[in-house]
Each structure stands twice: as C-alpha cells, then as structure tokens.
Amino acid sequence: MTGLVLAMVWRRRGQAVTLALLAMLAVASAVAAPAYLIAADRAVAAGQISTAAPGELGLSIAASLNPRAGADPLAPPPLDFTTVAAALVDLPGFDYVYATEYPAVGIEPSLEFASRMVFRQGVCDHLTLRAGRCPAGEGELLLGERTAARLGLRPGDPVTLTGARFNDDAQTPGYVPAAVPQRLTVVGTYTIRDAGEAYWGSHGYFTATPGRGPGEPVFTLMATVAAMDHPGSDVSIDGTAGPAALDVDRLGDLRAGVDRLGDTAAKLGSGVQLSTGLPGLLDRIDAGRAAARQLVPVLAVPLVLLACFSIFLAVGYGAEGRQDELAVVALRGARWWTRWWLATGESLVAVLAGAVAGCLAGQLLVNVVAASRFPGVGVDPGWSSLRYAPLAAVAAVAAAVAAQHRQLLSPVSTLLRRNPARRGRRVLITEAVVVVLAVVAGLQLALSNGSLTGLGLFAPALLILAFALVAARLLVPVLTRGAARALRRGRPGTALAGFQLSRRPGAERLFALLVATVGVAGYAACGVDTAARGRDVEAVLGTGAARVLDIGPVYRQQLLAAVRAVDRNGDFAMAVSRLPSGGPAVPSGLAVDSTRLAAVAAWPDGAPAVRAVAARLRPDAAEPAAFAGTDISVAATTTGLGVGRRLRLSLALSSVDGRGDTEVQLGLLQPGRRVYQQRVRLCQGGCRLNGIGLTAVGTALGITGRVVINELGTVNPVATAVPAERLRDPGGWRMAANGRLAADPDGLRIDLDASGGLSAAAWVQPADTPWPLPVAHAGPLPPGAVLTGLDADPLPAVPVAELPAVPLLGRHGTLVDLEYADRVAVDAAEAQLPQVWLNDRAPADIVDRLSARGLTVTGDHRAGLTALRLAAQGPALALWFHLLAAGLAVLLGAGGLVLAAAVDRGRRVEDLTALRVQGLGRRAAGRATLWTYAVLVFAATVVGLLVALGAWALTGWTLPLAGLTPPDLPLPAWPRPGAMLGACGAVAAVLFLVALATGRDLRNRVEAKTVNGRNG
Incomplete structure (x- = not known):
C-alpha cells in the first residue's frame, strides 16, 4: 500500500513538489520568527551600542579627598584613592583614566574665578599643542590657548598659584587662598580636539564661563599636584567600556556588574559618587527588544495561518481532482484505514517532506537576511529557533487532513459527481467562528488600549483572514452576474472564464488565499512605510534642525550677536534659547531668532508657511532706546x-x-x-x-x-x-x-x-516691541495666553499661528522671537539651555567659528545621527521581518495559484477542447484560458488592498512603531499612498505573471489537443 502511495506521489510529482514547498514555507515561517527575534535581539544591542553617546558608554567614580582631615580629631578618616579604586575591580573590560583636580588662584585677575589645576592620564594625546611642549617635570603647566592670550602668558613665563577654597558668603562670593603659594612655569599652550570625546568623561572641563569665554583647565603632572599645597582635591576614575564589556552576549553580566558597583559605592559612603549612563543604554536595549518581540509576531501569526490555509486549499484542490480514484476505492469496499491512507497518504508524504525541509530553510533564510541587514552581528543559531517547528508541522498536517474530510466521508455517489457540491453548513460555521474571533480580538485591543497580549496579538491575522473569507463569499454572485452579462454581449471567452470560477467552490478559497496574500503584504507595507516616516519626523522635527549645538553658559545677547556675526546673511545658523518652565499649565517654549527660522528650522507638515509664521512673530517695531x-x-x-x-x-x-x-x-x-x-x-x-x-x-x-x-x-x-x-x-x-x-x-x-x-x-x-508678544503655539495656551518670560516673569502673549508641533518640543509648545523676548526681560541673566541650530549648509568649521566668537559648544546633535540611532532600535529592526513575511506570503499565494491551476488543468483541457471542436473560436478559448486566473488576481489585489487598509485602521495604532515610549510628536498614522500602491502592485505583478504562465500553458495544451483531435 505504501508503494502505491509513493507511485501516486511520483505520478503527480508536480503537485507533490508544490505541496511540499507550501509545507516548507509554513514550517519555515514558524522557524523564521523566533530565529529572527534572536538575530534582532543581538542587532538591537549592537546598534544601540554603536550609536550611543560617549556618556552612555562609560562610568565615573569620584571622591573628594582632604589631606588635612587628619589634623581634626572630629573629622572622619581621610578617604584615600585606593578605597575608591577597589570598587572598580569587579567590572572588567573597561579602559580607565585617573584624574585629580583642585582650584587655585593667582593667574586670574579676580578672585571671582579660580583656575582648575588638573592632572589627567595621557592628556597630551587628546590635545593639540599650539605652542611649547607638554609638561615633563614637576612644576610645569600647560595653559589653554585662549586663556594664555587673555592673560598675556607664553611658554617659559613663570606664574605663582595658590591652592584655594570657595567662599560661599552671599556678600562676597568667590575663591580665597588656602595654601602655600607655589611658583610654576608655563611650558605650552593647547586647544581641545573634541570636547565630546569619551576620554573627557562628564567633568565639564571645557564649559564656558560668562565673561571669560570657553573653560580651559590648567593641565599638569601628578608630581606637581602632589608637591603643591592645597586644601583638598577631587579624584576620579573614568572608565570607558571596551569591546569585551559591550559584547552583546555579555550584556547581562555588564548590568549585574554595574549594579554591584553601585552597591559597593553606596557602602563606601556619601563621599564616593558613581555616575554612569550605562543603565540608560541597557534599558533602551531592553525596551527595543521588547518592541521587537511585539512587532515580529504581528505578521508571523498571519503568515503561519496563511501557510496553513494555502495547504488546506492545495490539498483540497488535489483531492477534488482525484475524486474518481477515491470513488473506485470506496466502491470496492476497502477498509477504512486503507481508504484513509490512500486518500491522505499522497498529501501527507509531501507535507512531511516539506516540513522537514522547512526547519532548515527557515533558519537559512534568517541567516541570509541577518547577514545582509545586520553585518558582523550574527544570528546565534540554536535549537531554540526550532521550538515552533513541530507545532507548525502538526498544523500543516491537520490542514491537509481537514481539506480531505469530505472525500474521506462522502458516499460513492457524491465522489462520482463531476461538479462537487457547494460548501455546506460545516464550512459556514468555520468561517463564522473566524469572523467572531476577529471581532473579539479587535474588541480586546480596543478595550485594553492597544495591548498586544492574549487574543489581541492575533487581531491583525484574524481580521485579514476574516475580511478575505467574507470577500470570497461575495465573489460567486459577482462572477455569475458578470459571466452572464458577458455571454449576453457576445463574449463567450470572458463568460467561460467567469463560469469556470463561479461553478467551482475551490475558486472561492483560492480568491480568499490571494486576498489574504495581498492583505499580509499590504499590512507589512503599512507598517514599514509608516514607521519610516515616523523615524524621519523623530529625527528631524524632534531634533529641531539638521544639526543642533548645545552652548555653554552665555548671555542671550551674546548668543544672538555671536551667531549673527558668524552667519551675517542668516543662511545657515539660528540662535535658540528655552523659555523658563512655568508649571504644568504653561507649555514649554522656545525663543528663536525668527529672522532665520525659515532657513534653519525643521517645520512640521500641515503647519502654516514658515516664512509667514516668522513674519508674524517679528512684526515691525520701534527702534530700541x-x-x-x-x-x-x-x-x-x-x-x-x-x-x-x-x-x-x-x-x-x-x-x-x-x-x-x-x-x-x-x-x-x-x-x-x-x-x-x-x-x-x-x-x-x-x-x-x-x-x-x-x-x-x-x-x-x-x-x-x-x-x-x-x-x-x-x-x-x-x-x-x-x-x-x-x-x-x-x-x-x-x-x-x-x-x-x-x-x-x-x-x-x-x-x-x-x-x-x-x-x-x-x-x-x-514700548519698542509688540505687546502682548506674538506667539506661535502647538496645543492649548494657558488661560489668558500668559507665558513665562525669559526673566521668569509673566509674559502676556497673543497667538498668531497654530502649529501641529513646535520643532524640538512636540505637540505642546510655544515659539516667540528671541530678540523681542529678550528686550522685554529685565533679569540680565544667562540664557536657559542656549543652542545654535544649523541647517545642512553650515560650514564644516562652524564649531571653530562659534568658538572664535566666545561660544563653547558642549553638545552636538545631528538629525542624521538620530536617524541612524532610530534605525538601529528594536521597532525598525523588527519591521524587516515584515518585509520577509510579505515575501513569504507572496510565495504562498503563488504556490497556491500554481497548484490550483495544475489540478484544474486536466478537466479544463477536456472541456475547452470539446468546445473548440464544436466551433468555439481560438480567440474566445484563449481568453477563457489566459484571463481566468488573471482576472481573479486583479480582483484579489483590489480587495486585498482594501483589506490591508481596513486591518491597519483597526490595529495599526497599537503597534509600537516608535518604541514603547513614543515621543510627543505628530507621528504619521498612515502610509503614503504611493508606498501602498507600489507594494500591492509588486505583489500583483508576481501573481499576475504566475496566472498568465498557467493560462498560457493551459491554452497551449487545449490547442495541441484540439489539433490532434481534428487530425485524428
């Protein structure tokens, strides 16, 4: 009996291979999802590490030491640096830099400021010497170039410095000498290469000071620090994580080590302070992985269901094609197990062979995708990626058996019918159950506020399948009316194609499969395009401009004047300052140089024209006094x-x-x-x-x-x-x-x-400014439109434009003109969070130009780098699986179409050959063969596009496309029409070519048999 089954497989080997491929795709889909998640977990970690800010890749442990503490019997025992360093032993894989510093007076003309005497290991390797040399012995100093120029000092000049302490008396604040003066020598001057380099840690060595310009420490050797008398010093060890510490397979050890380090530092007392951005980086990695684990199953589930449905369709088509064989077996009174094995054995052999191949194919497919998309990361293959393969294989076998239940249970008379009976009550109940489950899943999503858990996780899959089944139910009446209309109009070819589809129950299932195929691909396109547009909004509008520079302490007029001096024509730079916080009722605000707003700032879609808004923010006003x-x-x-x-x-x-x-x-x-x-x-x-x-x-x-x-x-x-x-x-x-x-x-x-x-x-x-001050706003304004001015006093405002979002601030914020806001402020204070916004035309040496005007750049944010960071986060990486799922769905749809055409081919060749012999024209027969499945593909594409959009409307809002904590920005909720049409058009093109190929083969067979019949 087994030999007979194998002979049947060989006799219909084309159908068997197609069915095996469908089973392989089903199991491969189940294997690909966990395998991709493993690869995505590693890629998320690697991407976040590669794009992390320097402060997130290191740690600093610091303490204040007082060498004179032992002289006071009531003072606590001195804390030596050995105790501090011991806390780092338990965290290997870091490159450590030791530093110590204390304030000193003597070279600054006023005691209001002190010089920072700093020893830092290997400092000269990170500086550019402008004159002289690095310190080589005790008593030698290295000064900043601007400090030396301001104080009139050159290499070789002697200076006298005295250790100092800060006097916090409100009447006479400043530094006072508190040690024995020391005579030292200036041996060189320097400029900083990169103030944001991880080597410098978070000490703020180069933070600007109002009235003095950029901060520049006095660097020296440890021998000078030790020999010079001083009341106390701050010591630190800065660690930068190396490749070993940041290995994606050891992040758990890294988190545990950082936690242990924090506990150790806490036990050493309040005198030891630990600061690190590593926990934030690790939290972001975990959040990205969590988002990926939510996004991947969203299309993995419908892909597996689509695979099972395609197997059900293919096996059902095959069983209908050999009903006469099964009728003979039943007529001869074979035992039930013999009948069962002859009915199902051919399909089960193909399904099981495909399932075994699917385990390997799924892993290899993910390997290929990961190698091209995540180069250098690896996929860490293991048995865990196969954990769902047995379930998928069982589901494929169950689908194959369920597709043949009618042939197994029907009497001989039913099996001998040329046209099978319509689907009965049992099929209707099954479809109704699917629809009910889809409704329940959608309700759970809505009631749980979009939580992708439980049945809600299956909502996209169930909705796509339910929409496809309902659309297929509506197909037969439409096809029947269309075929009848074509026949009345004298188009027999079109009528034959329509009647062929309307009279076969399998056509409805094939249509549902094709609709679901386009629906899955369209849903994937929705997610990918919407997320890509959202990342663009986050990167550009969330940054504020193409590039944003953080500036050290500076007065508002200094900021305005320096930026206008660097960019006299307002082509590429804009000064920006924050408005002080006014409480929860007052939205955050930006004061911007609105004369450059149109040239520099990112602008939200749907907002009034930026030039018009800028003109309203800065109307003409009287000349200032x-x-x-x-x-x-x-x-x-x-x-x-x-x-x-x-x-x-x-x-x-x-x-x-x-x-x-x-x-x-x-x-x-x-x-x-x-x-x-x-x-x-x-x-x-x-x-x-x-x-x-x-x-x-x-x-x-x-x-x-x-x-x-x-x-x-x-x-x-x-x-x-x-x-x-x-x-x-x-x-x-x-x-x-x-x-x-x-x-x-x-x-x-x-x-x-x-x-x-x-x-x-x-x-x-x-009254040399508009009053109340013009304001553009996103979100509601506080009662009376009273903002908080730059001097923290109430600032009456009049709204002149409503925006979907304020650049950098989001959907709740305000914009005012910086110069006008500064004119009405009377605090004479420094700017709050000063920044310089730049567009992509800013010169490469913009930082040097700003520094030459007395501004110190303390941070550099680029929209392009932010886009790269977002592309390396979990949601963006997980959506590549959606593209993979779309490709697999197309293969499933194409395979189902090929198998359906192969099963129908024999009977259709007989029917059309008979009609050709009786006088049916070649052109009409050609239409009936070429366009039967092509028309079905076209209709499925249109309906599938609507299904994808409907499923997206109901469930797309629940997907964490922007991460688990999306920013307060107007992120797009819908894909671009062009992206949707392009994606569905590509799917339709593949299916259309398959349909034409099968139709051409059928036409050639009909013509060949017609010629042979006439010649015979």
Whole structure:
C-alpha cells in the first residue's frame, strides 16, 4: 500500500513538489520568527551600542579627598584613592583614566574665578599643542590657548598659584587662598580636539564661563599636584567600556556588574559618587527588544495561518481532482484505514517532506537576511529557533487532513459527481467562528488600549483572514452576474472564464488565499512605510534642525550677536534659547531668532508657511532706546515719597555688540531733580535699554510717589539715549504693575502706587516691541495666553499661528522671537539651555567659528545621527521581518495559484477542447484560458488592498512603531499612498505573471489537443 502511495506521489510529482514547498514555507515561517527575534535581539544591542553617546558608554567614580582631615580629631578618616579604586575591580573590560583636580588662584585677575589645576592620564594625546611642549617635570603647566592670550602668558613665563577654597558668603562670593603659594612655569599652550570625546568623561572641563569665554583647565603632572599645597582635591576614575564589556552576549553580566558597583559605592559612603549612563543604554536595549518581540509576531501569526490555509486549499484542490480514484476505492469496499491512507497518504508524504525541509530553510533564510541587514552581528543559531517547528508541522498536517474530510466521508455517489457540491453548513460555521474571533480580538485591543497580549496579538491575522473569507463569499454572485452579462454581449471567452470560477467552490478559497496574500503584504507595507516616516519626523522635527549645538553658559545677547556675526546673511545658523518652565499649565517654549527660522528650522507638515509664521512673530517695531557709551547718565525728579520710604533706581541694559546683559544700580533716589551716573564697561560698544527699575529699600508698605525721568543719555560721549519728545510720550512706554505712566512736560512721569510694598522692582519699559508678544503655539495656551518670560516673569502673549508641533518640543509648545523676548526681560541673566541650530549648509568649521566668537559648544546633535540611532532600535529592526513575511506570503499565494491551476488543468483541457471542436473560436478559448486566473488576481489585489487598509485602521495604532515610549510628536498614522500602491502592485505583478504562465500553458495544451483531435 505504501508503494502505491509513493507511485501516486511520483505520478503527480508536480503537485507533490508544490505541496511540499507550501509545507516548507509554513514550517519555515514558524522557524523564521523566533530565529529572527534572536538575530534582532543581538542587532538591537549592537546598534544601540554603536550609536550611543560617549556618556552612555562609560562610568565615573569620584571622591573628594582632604589631606588635612587628619589634623581634626572630629573629622572622619581621610578617604584615600585606593578605597575608591577597589570598587572598580569587579567590572572588567573597561579602559580607565585617573584624574585629580583642585582650584587655585593667582593667574586670574579676580578672585571671582579660580583656575582648575588638573592632572589627567595621557592628556597630551587628546590635545593639540599650539605652542611649547607638554609638561615633563614637576612644576610645569600647560595653559589653554585662549586663556594664555587673555592673560598675556607664553611658554617659559613663570606664574605663582595658590591652592584655594570657595567662599560661599552671599556678600562676597568667590575663591580665597588656602595654601602655600607655589611658583610654576608655563611650558605650552593647547586647544581641545573634541570636547565630546569619551576620554573627557562628564567633568565639564571645557564649559564656558560668562565673561571669560570657553573653560580651559590648567593641565599638569601628578608630581606637581602632589608637591603643591592645597586644601583638598577631587579624584576620579573614568572608565570607558571596551569591546569585551559591550559584547552583546555579555550584556547581562555588564548590568549585574554595574549594579554591584553601585552597591559597593553606596557602602563606601556619601563621599564616593558613581555616575554612569550605562543603565540608560541597557534599558533602551531592553525596551527595543521588547518592541521587537511585539512587532515580529504581528505578521508571523498571519503568515503561519496563511501557510496553513494555502495547504488546506492545495490539498483540497488535489483531492477534488482525484475524486474518481477515491470513488473506485470506496466502491470496492476497502477498509477504512486503507481508504484513509490512500486518500491522505499522497498529501501527507509531501507535507512531511516539506516540513522537514522547512526547519532548515527557515533558519537559512534568517541567516541570509541577518547577514545582509545586520553585518558582523550574527544570528546565534540554536535549537531554540526550532521550538515552533513541530507545532507548525502538526498544523500543516491537520490542514491537509481537514481539506480531505469530505472525500474521506462522502458516499460513492457524491465522489462520482463531476461538479462537487457547494460548501455546506460545516464550512459556514468555520468561517463564522473566524469572523467572531476577529471581532473579539479587535474588541480586546480596543478595550485594553492597544495591548498586544492574549487574543489581541492575533487581531491583525484574524481580521485579514476574516475580511478575505467574507470577500470570497461575495465573489460567486459577482462572477455569475458578470459571466452572464458577458455571454449576453457576445463574449463567450470572458463568460467561460467567469463560469469556470463561479461553478467551482475551490475558486472561492483560492480568491480568499490571494486576498489574504495581498492583505499580509499590504499590512507589512503599512507598517514599514509608516514607521519610516515616523523615524524621519523623530529625527528631524524632534531634533529641531539638521544639526543642533548645545552652548555653554552665555548671555542671550551674546548668543544672538555671536551667531549673527558668524552667519551675517542668516543662511545657515539660528540662535535658540528655552523659555523658563512655568508649571504644568504653561507649555514649554522656545525663543528663536525668527529672522532665520525659515532657513534653519525643521517645520512640521500641515503647519502654516514658515516664512509667514516668522513674519508674524517679528512684526515691525520701534527702534530700541540705546546708550552710546560707558558713562550712563539719568536725570530724574522725585516727589511725594512718604517719610521712611526710599527707592533705588536701576537700569536693565544689554550690550548691542554681544558683550552680555547687566542690571546697573544708580543709587537711591533723592527728593527733587538729581542726576544719577554710573560707568558700565559692558556698554563700550553701546547698550540697549530694557527697563527702568524702581525698588523699595526695606519692607515698608504703602509706597506712593512720583518720579519723572527727565533725561536718559551718556556723559562720555555726550549723547541722548531717548529724545525728549519720546520721553514725554507715555504711549511709548509701558508699566505692568505698581503704578501708571502719564505725560509730563519735563519727561516721563511715573506715579507709583504699591500698597503692598515693592518686594521686587517696579519696571518701566520702552514700548519698542509688540505687546502682548506674538506667539506661535502647538496645543492649548494657558488661560489668558500668559507665558513665562525669559526673566521668569509673566509674559502676556497673543497667538498668531497654530502649529501641529513646535520643532524640538512636540505637540505642546510655544515659539516667540528671541530678540523681542529678550528686550522685554529685565533679569540680565544667562540664557536657559542656549543652542545654535544649523541647517545642512553650515560650514564644516562652524564649531571653530562659534568658538572664535566666545561660544563653547558642549553638545552636538545631528538629525542624521538620530536617524541612524532610530534605525538601529528594536521597532525598525523588527519591521524587516515584515518585509520577509510579505515575501513569504507572496510565495504562498503563488504556490497556491500554481497548484490550483495544475489540478484544474486536466478537466479544463477536456472541456475547452470539446468546445473548440464544436466551433468555439481560438480567440474566445484563449481568453477563457489566459484571463481566468488573471482576472481573479486583479480582483484579489483590489480587495486585498482594501483589506490591508481596513486591518491597519483597526490595529495599526497599537503597534509600537516608535518604541514603547513614543515621543510627543505628530507621528504619521498612515502610509503614503504611493508606498501602498507600489507594494500591492509588486505583489500583483508576481501573481499576475504566475496566472498568465498557467493560462498560457493551459491554452497551449487545449490547442495541441484540439489539433490532434481534428487530425485524428
């Protein structure tokens, strides 16, 4: 009996090979998913490590040492560095750098700042020497080039330095000498190669200091550090993880080692501080792996179901094709096991052979994909990738047996029917169950807020299958009406093709298979394209511009002036500062140089034109009041102050040439007319007036009085800052609180009325900016549209544009003009989180140009690098499996189509040959053969595209395409139409070529048999 089964396999070896290939694809799909997850886990780790920031690849353990602590019997015992270093022994695979530093005074002209005396191992290998040499002996120093130029020092010059400590007295803050002076020698000057290099750790050696420019430590040898007297020092060991520590197979050991290191450091006491970004990197790797484990099964499940369905269809077609053989077996009264084995043996042999081959094919397929997509990572093959292979093989066998149940159980009369009966109640129940499961899975997704767990994980697969089955149910009436219409119109070829499909129940299942094939491929295209567009939004809009540079401490006017000096035409650079946080009700804000907004910033889709928004943010305004020199002079007349009420007069000024901001105290106001003067070195190139401040001295309540500002100008040179007519016009000024302005023939009259006292200054400001300030916003504005200004005071604003998102900030944020916002600020403080945004036309030496203008770059963010990092995260890597699944789905659909055509071929050749002999034209017969399955493919493509979009609409929102914690950005929810049409068109092209090939073969067979019949 087995020999007979094998003979049957050989006799129909074409069908057997096709069925084996389908079974191989089914098992390969089940093997490919876990194998791909193993490869993706490794690729996620490798990708995150390769694109990690330097601070995420190292650690620093630091302590403060006091060599004099032993002199105080009450002081704790000194902490030597041996104790600190012992904490690192348990974490191998790192390259360590030892450093120590302490403050010293003597070369800076003021005690407000101290020099950082630093020893760092191998420092000269990471510096560029501009003059002289590296220190080679005790007492030798290396100065920064700008520091040396500022202080007038050259190699060979002697200096005297004294160890110092910081005096935190609020009245006289600064550094004070606290050690024996030491005479040292400058032997060289340097510039930094890369301040962001991992070697420098997180010590901020090169952070800029207002008024001094970029920070530049004084580097020396350990011998000098040890020999020089100093009150205390900070010691550290910075470790950078090497390849051994970052091996993707040892990340668990790395996390455990970092945890143990943290516990060890904690046991050493608060004097030891551990800082590292490694836990964040490892957490990101874990999150990426978790996202991949959610995304891969989304298409792995429908792929396996599609494979089983294709086997069911293929075996069912084959069983229908040999019903006459099975009828003879049943007619001869064979025992049930003999009948069962003859009915199923041919299919089972092919399915089992394909299942065995699928185990190897799935792993090899993933190996090929991983080798091309994850070069150098490897897939770590193992038996675990085969854990679902037995289940897939059992499912394939079950599908094969289920497809033949009718041939096994039907009586001889039914088996001898030429046209099989329509599908009965049992098939309807099965399809209804699939539809119900799809509805339940969709409801679970909705009720669980998109949790891809339980039945919800199967929702995309069940929905695609349910839509395909329902569409197939609607196929027969449509085909029947179409065929009848074609016959009435005299198109027998088209009518024959339609009737061929409408009269065979297998055509419905084939149509469902093709719809599901296109649906799976289309769903994969939805995920891949939507995710790719989302990564573009995250990389570009989330960064803010093509490149964003973080700047060290700097005044806002310094930032504006430096950027405008570097980019005079506004072609590639824009100054940016953050607005202070105003609480949960006030969205985050950016102050930008809106004259460059259109040239530099990334702009969200669907927003008003960027040039129009920039123009609304910066409408024309009056010229600011400006002082021409350093000797500021204010004439004011004071009257009506009560006894014991005293006021201090101050001015908030900003240098017009970028030197910074300041608040100048002019002294106490005296009764009557007085002139108040002050020299302000910041105003050498001129200063802009931001406000006139009146502050109460003491805590007196009920302050009332009148102050008339008679003149505003400078003494040297003699110049007027504000013309008299502008002073006399109260409309050119504004006062937010504690008083009112009025016209006066002698100048600007300020009537104070502060019943609660003046705990802060009452400010009078020139109305040289729009008021309220124009603001573009994403998301709702706070009540009254009051933002938090640059000086942390309430800032009335008027919305001029609503955006889908603010660059960098996302869907809740605001944009104001930096210069206008700075004019209305009176704090004279540094910019908050200053940045310089650049487009892709910025010169390669932009960092050097900015540094030459006194700015220090402390961070460099590039949209391109962010895109690479996103492409190396779990969601992006997992979606490559979706492409693999789409390819396998196309192969399954093509295989099912080939097998269906092969089974139908014999009977269709007989039918069409008879019609040809009876007079059917060659052209009509050709249409009936060529276009039967081609039309089916075309209809399945259209319906499959709709199925994919429907399944995506219901489930696509649940996929973690942007990771488990998506950013607050308007990420796209739908793919581009072109991407969908292209993907479905490619699938249709493959299936269409298969359909045409089978139709051409059928036509040739019909014509050959017709000729032979006529000749015979």
